[in-house]
Amino acid sequence: MSCPLENLLAYLSQCSGFDFPRRRHAFCRKKIDSRISALGCAGTREYHRHLTAHPKELRLLLNTLTVNVSSFFRTPLTFEYLDHKILGAVIADKQKDRSGLRIWSAGCAMGEEAYSLAIQIREHLEKQHIEMDVRIFGTDIDSAILEQAVIGRFQFDQIKNVRHERVQRYFRKEGKEYHLDEEIKKMVDFSFYDMMDPRTHVPPESVFGDFDLVLCRNVLIYFSRENQKKICEKLYRSIAPKGYLILGQSETIHGQYTDRLIREIPCCQIFRKPDPHA
Numbered sequence: 001m002s003c004p005l006e007n008l009l010a011y012l013s014q015c016s017g018f019d020f021p022r023r024r025h026a027f028c029r030k031k032i033d034s035r036i037s038a039l040g041c042a043g044t045r046e047y048h049r050h051l052t053a054h055p056k057e058l059r060l061l062l063n064t065l066t067v068n069v070s071s072f073f074r075t076p077l078t079f080e081y082l083d084h085k086i087l088g089a090v091i092a093d094k095q096k097d098r099s100g101l102r103i104w105s106a107g108c109a110m111g112e113e114a115y116s117l118a119i120q121i122r123e124h125l126e127k128q129h130i131e132m133d134v135r136i137f138g139t140d141i142d143s144a145i146l147e148q149a150v151i152g153r154f155q156f157d158q159i160k161n162v163r164h165e166r167v168q169r170y171f172r173k174e175g176k177e178y179h180l181d182e183e184i185k186k187m188v189d190f191s192f193y194d195m196m197d198p199r200t201h202v203p204p205e206s207v208f209g210d211f212d213l214v215l216c217r218n219v220l221i222y223f224s225r226e227n228q229k230k231i232c233e234k235l236y237r238s239i240a241p242k243g244y245l246i247l248g249q250s251e252t253i254h255g256q257y258t259d260r261l262i263r264e265i266p267c268c269q270i271f272r273k274p275d276p277h278a
């Protein structure tokens with residue numbers, strides 16, 4: 001007889017594109033059991049039936065099966081590299097073209113990575129006395145986390161990599177929370193977007209994509225190889241010529257893009273789309 005947990009995970013996989021390898025089954029079991037007892041279902045089979053009839057519960061469960069954990073300047077080396085080697089050059093290029101800077105943080109959780117970039121960009125622009133149109137789009141599949149991103153209040157753990165002078169300048173401490181500066185908050189637009197959406201290759205809010213920087217860090221890990229390939233295709237298409245793709249430290253681009261994107265440095269997952277006119 002087939003196992004109810006495996007049936008349920010196969011259904012979840014079909015609905016979301018997520019991969020549930022055996023090593024994650026114990027974690028999933030715990031999350032599913034907690035929903036079963038919250039709803040008072042008799043067991044996994046009954047909960048499975050409930051899920052198929054209640055899309056909201058399905059979304060809620062999927063959100064608990066991916067981890068929303070993030071932090072400002074997560075993987076500091078990547079942000080140091082962006083700050084010292086990439087952002088200055090990209091801003092100079094944009095200034096030459098008289099165009100604006102466009103960034104997409106895909107799977108942005110509470111906005112920590114989008115806001116970290118906003119801080120770095122603001123500092124670059126200030127230092128060089130430049131005014132520039134900067135559009136940063138933060139998207140996620142978890143609507144509740146996006147609401148928190150807009151509010152912009154963080155716990156110490158989320159800001160532990162922020163340098164002291166930046167904490168002083170960009171956060172106001174209230175009780176145990178750190179409230180982000182309104183000017184930084186205004187630099188990021190948050191919206192719902194499912195990376196598995198087959199109808200679009202960029203978030204509709206961004207209208208046309210063409211991003212100078214695309215960050216999709218610690219998101220691919222949840223998906224099967226086949227779905228990672230679909231997401232990589234989407235990411236690749238969304239990057240402007242000479243633009244950058246940044247993945248999580250344990251992630252890599254799908255095989256078919258290894259010769260279409262150039263790796264910047266060996267120690268970070270930063271890739272560049274070549275200049276077609278070079």
Ligand SMILES: C[S@@+](CC[C@H](N)C(=O)[O-])C[C@H]1O[C@@H](n2cnc3c(N)ncnc32)[C@H](O)[C@@H]1O
Nearest residue numbers: 066067068070107109140141142194195217218
């Ligand atoms: C571990 S967090 C990564 C946050 C941030 N990018 C970082 O690296 O710190 C993974 C995020 O991916 C989001 N996510 C999972 N599946 C998604 C999908 N199909 N489309 C968009 N976001 C998704 C989750 O809701 C979660 O907020």
